[in-house]
Amino acid sequence: MTEQTTGPASEVPRSPVRVVLVDDHRMFRSGVRAELGDAVEVVGEAEDADQAVAVITATRPDVVLLDVHLPGGGGRAVLAAVVGALPDVRFLALSVSDAPEDVISVIRGGARGYVTKSITGPELTTAVRRVADGDAVFSPRLAGFVLDAFAATTDVATVDEDLDRISQREREVLRLIARGYTYKEVGKALFISVKTVETHVSAVLRKLQLSNRHELTRWANARRLV
Amino acid sequence: MRRLYRSSDGRVLAGVAHGLADHLGVGPLVVRLAFVVLAGAGGAGIAAYGLFWVFAPQTPFEADSPRDRQRDLTMLLALGSLSVGGLLLLSALGLGLNPGLAVPLVAVGVGVVILWRQADEDARQRWRQATDTHRFSGAARVAGGIALAVVGIGAILLGPARVDGTSGGLVATLVVVVGVALISGPWWMRMARDLAAERNARIREQERAEVAAHVHDSVLHTLTLIQRHVDDPREVTRLARSQERELRGWLYRPNYVTGQAEPSMASTASVSSSLERVAAEVEDAHGVAVEVVVVGDCPVDDDLLAVRDAAREALVNAAKYAPDSAISLYAEVEPAQVTVFVRDRGPGFDVDAVPDDRLGLRHSVVGRMARHGGSATIRSAAGDGTEVQLEMPRDTRSQQ
Numbered sequence: 001m002t003e004q005t006t007g008p009a010s011e012v013p014r015s016p017v018r019v020v021l022v023d024d025h026r027m028f029r030s031g032v033r034a035e036l037g038d039a040v041e042v043v044g045e046a047e048d049a050d051q052a053v054a055v056i057t058a059t060r061p062d063v064v065l066l067d068v069h070l071p072g073g074g075g076r077a078v079l080a081a082v083v084g085a086l087p088d089v090r091f092l093a094l095s096v097s098d099a100p101e102d103v104i105s106v107i108r109g110g111a112r113g114y115v116t117k118s119i120t121g122p123e124l125t126t127a128v129r130r131v132a133d134g135d136a137v138f139s140p141r142l143a144g145f146v147l148d149a150f151a152a153t154t155d156v157a158t159v160d161e162d163l164d165r166i167s168q169r170e171r172e173v174l175r176l177i178a179r180g181y182t183y184k185e186v187g188k189a190l191f192i193s194v195k196t197v198e199t200h201v202s203a204v205l206r207k208l209q210l211s212n213r214h215e216l217t218r219w220a221n222a223r224r225l226v
Numbered sequence: 227m228r229r230l231y232r233s234s235d236g237r238v239l240a241g242v243a244h245g246l247a248d249h250l251g252v253g254p255l256v257v258r259l260a261f262v263v264l265a266g267a268g269g270a271g272i273a274a275y276g277l278f279w280v281f282a283p284q285t286p287f288e289a290d291s292p293r294d295r296q297r298d299l300t301m302l303l304a305l306g307s308l309s310v311g312g313l314l315l316l317s318a319l320g321l322g323l324n325p326g327l328a329v330p331l332v333a334v335g336v337g338v339v340i341l342w343r344q345a346d347e348d349a350r351q352r353w354r355q356a357t358d359t360h361r362f363s364g365a366a367r368v369a370g371g372i373a374l375a376v377v378g379i380g381a382i383l384l385g386p387a388r389v390d391g392t393s394g395g396l397v398a399t400l401v402v403v404v405g406v407a408l409i410s411g412p413w414w415m416r417m418a419r420d421l422a423a424e425r426n427a428r429i430r431e432q433e434r435a436e437v438a439a440h441v442h443d444s445v446l447h448t449l450t451l452i453q454r455h456v457d458d459p460r461e462v463t464r465l466a467r468s469q470e471r472e473l474r475g476w477l478y479r480p481n482y483v484t485g486q487a488e489p490s491m492a493s494t495a496s497v498s499s500s501l502e503r504v505a506a507e508v509e510d511a512h513g514v515a516v517e518v519v520v521v522g523d524c525p526v527d528d529d530l531l532a533v534r535d536a537a538r539e540a541l542v543n544a545a546k547y548a549p550d551s552a553i554s555l556y557a558e559v560e561p562a563q564v565t566v567f568v569r570d571r572g573p574g575f576d577v578d579a580v581p582d583d584r585l586g587l588r589h590s591v592v593g594r595m596a597r598h599g600g601s602a603t604i605r606s607a608a609g610d611g612t613e614v615q616l617e618m619p620r621d622t623r624s625q626q
Contacts, residue, residue, distance in 0.1 A: 118515075141517070148521045148522065179567045180552065180569045
């Protein structure tokens with residue numbers, strides 16, 4: 001529900017972010033297009049994985065709004081094909097599913113954020129802009145997943161790398177995001193700047209993507225069986 | 227020139243006589259009698275019938291000709307008499323057959339013919355393809371099979387004179403069996419595969435029917451209700467949200483059970499499931515959306531039941547005073563305590579300015595938590611929403 005919003009008003013006006021929409025439901029694409037409005041320039045649309053790779057390669061957008069479930073291999077296939085080849089293109093996963101394995105798989109695949117389709121238009125615009133700037137976008141649920149997966153109770157002795165744990169400060173930030181706080185509110189509550197909040201969240205994202213903790217996958221799989 | 231067809235209605239055996247009668251413009255009985263007479267003349271009638279059967283195509287409009295039990299019976303009788311006639315013909319030609327061997331052979335022949343006749347045209351086509359005589363390997367296999375069968379049958383017919391003792395008969399039989407297996411093997415495989423495919427299709431069909439039933443029962447029902455309530459946005463939200471919840475549970479949680487919790491079940495429930503249930507109840511009752519995020523989990527004990535009830539009260543408050551805002555419920559189960567946050571983005575209020583007797587929160591949330599050894603904090607500011615924080619230390623004895 002409550003994605004991170006600093007409000008478009010607080011942003012310095014810039015050229016619109018170039019976006020490609022990837023979703024197999026045409027009605028949803030047109031809905032998103034309408035909601036994004038002028039702040040974002042939609043330069044292409046695709047409805048399956050192959051088409052998405054072609055459109056992204058041809059248009060080189062700033063941000064790709066990527067559905068997790070797509071014909072032809074899903075969002076994961078698009079990420080696998082594009083992330084290595086076009087490092088400047090950033091991905092924001094947008095899905096109806098909030099199943100942990102879906103979330104974790106696209107984040108591990110290289111997406112810089114995950115929001116559910118219930119997000120409002122202004123929140124989505126902010127999220128797109130944030131991803132375009134290279135920051136990470138965490139929904140409350142994603143923050144909850146990360147807290148769960150990197151639980152503080154994990155035996156420290158078995159964790160040998162910094163990548164495999166999150167700092168106390170990062171934990172505080174995630175906890176506030178999970179409580180429904182915007183980045184701005186998180187900053188206010190912790191007496192830090194929004195930029196610092198973004199830095200923390202991006203650091204967590206990096207750990208999520210690079211950590212070779214098998215627990216992440218196992219955790220996601222275990223949740224599926226609950 | 228008119229073509230000769232085997233008739234598909236009014237036939238006794240293969241429709242040759244009826245078709246021929248139609249073709250010649252005489253009664254079928256005449257043709258049949260002619261066949262019988264000719265059959266008496268050294269079996270020529272039977273040979274002619276067989277040739278017609280092989281070369282005359284069946285009438286194209288075979289569709290839904292009623293084939294009842296009586297028809298099948300007549301056909302069996304006809305086949306039987308044909309076989310007996312064939313045997314008599316063979317003995318007349320001097321190829322005397324041992325009756326002990328002839329009867330099983332006739333039975334097998336009748337069985338194969340019936341099987342072939344029972345199969346529809348598609349199946350026959352597939353069986354024909356299965357023998358695959360177009361490719362060299364297929365042709366070689368069939369030829370080898372026929373050769374083996376002929377050799378084997380020959381060995382049996384010509385008796386122990388050629389092969390030694392009783393084991394010779396056994397070997398000959400084995401040779402026949404191998405020959406027949408070589409010829410018909412692909413058919414059996416094809417039939418087995420057809421059977422497996424059919425079973426799979428049936429399972430898929432069942433699953434599809436289950437999904438369809440579910441979609442029909444709940445989703446269509448909800449959509450109908452939504453159309454009826456177009457003027458009531460809150461009711462539409464409530465309906466859509468509750469349908470979404472149910473569908474999600476159905477899709478993503480295999481063991482999800484719809485329906486309300488019974489009070490007796492509450493003691494065995496987990497923190498996450500009981501909080502999700504509470505949130506669902508509030509969503510249903512007040513037409514709001516509650517985002518529930520739970521980190522960690524543990525079984526619910528009496529103290530945590532109090533947390534659950536306090537959380538429900540906080541959610542109800544949020545739904546009442548901030549119905550159009552997003553409501554978040556975040557719970558974290560740690561080894562030492564359970565913390566729950568309920569946050570809305572409504573107008574907010576001045577906590578200290580509310581009189582004691584009017585604040586439901588104070589009694590049902592703060593009081594309840596205090597009675598169970600926990601605490602509740604309410605933070606609110608005008609224009610900034612409200613957040614209720616519940617903390618309950620965990621009873622270490624009841625931990626698993």
